[in-house]
Amino acid sequence: MARENQRYEQEFIATAKVKTGKDVPEWMAVVKSSGLDKMNAIVKWLKETHKLNHSQAAFIAGIYLNGGQPVYDYERLFANLFAGKDALLPTYRILEDRLKSAVPEADCVPTKTYISIEGKRCFACATMTSKNIRVGLDLGDKPFDSYVQKAKSLGAMPNLTHMIEVSQAGDVNDELLGYVRQAYDRVHNK
Secondary structure (H helix, E strand, O other): HHHHHHHHHHHHHHHHHHHOOOHEEEEEEHHHHHOOOOOOHHHHHHHHHHHHOOHHHHHHHHHHOOOOOOOOOHHHHHHOOOOOOOOHHHHHHHHHHHHHHHHHOOOEOOOOOOOOEEOOEEEEEEEOOOEEEEEEEEEOOOOOOOOOOEEOOOOOOOOOOEEEOOOOOOOOOHHHHHHHHHHHHHHHOO
16 A cells, blocks of 8 residues: 555665665665666666665665655655646645545555555545546446546556546535545445
8 A cells, every 4th residue: 555655665765775785875876877767677677786676676766766765755746746736735635634534544645646545455546637636436336427437547546446526625525425435434344
């Protein structure tokens, strides 16, 4: 889940010198000297040339390609999701507040392309488009209609089958929150 990624990345950064022989700034110089600039190429090169395991190589490559900064900096990820979409931010804040009231166990965790909404497991997401927020939901085989639509363009969330589009604060209503609660219950009662 999204919230675990930050913890794993921070653990790697804190222990890189002990586990790999170099700290993160040293690894940045090593990768720079390779001349590589693609994730898969860097990971493969680090594994083959420096005998790192896949996770270590992936963290180093990700940090390198992120300008030497941690990938899972949630404040920066959140800001990037709303870059050029400032008009959606007040509606998102209302959505997050009401969602947390309806499902107190929920966390809203920013990723590169969406906000993962999760308890012990991911049950929903919020994906910003230029005009609205798509609230993706895991509602199983519930029939689609004009309000609860088939999910599209939510990010890497194959389990989220449905979506509800939110354009303004008034769209964050009891009906939407009922579906959010239904998705939470469905995922956490399997």
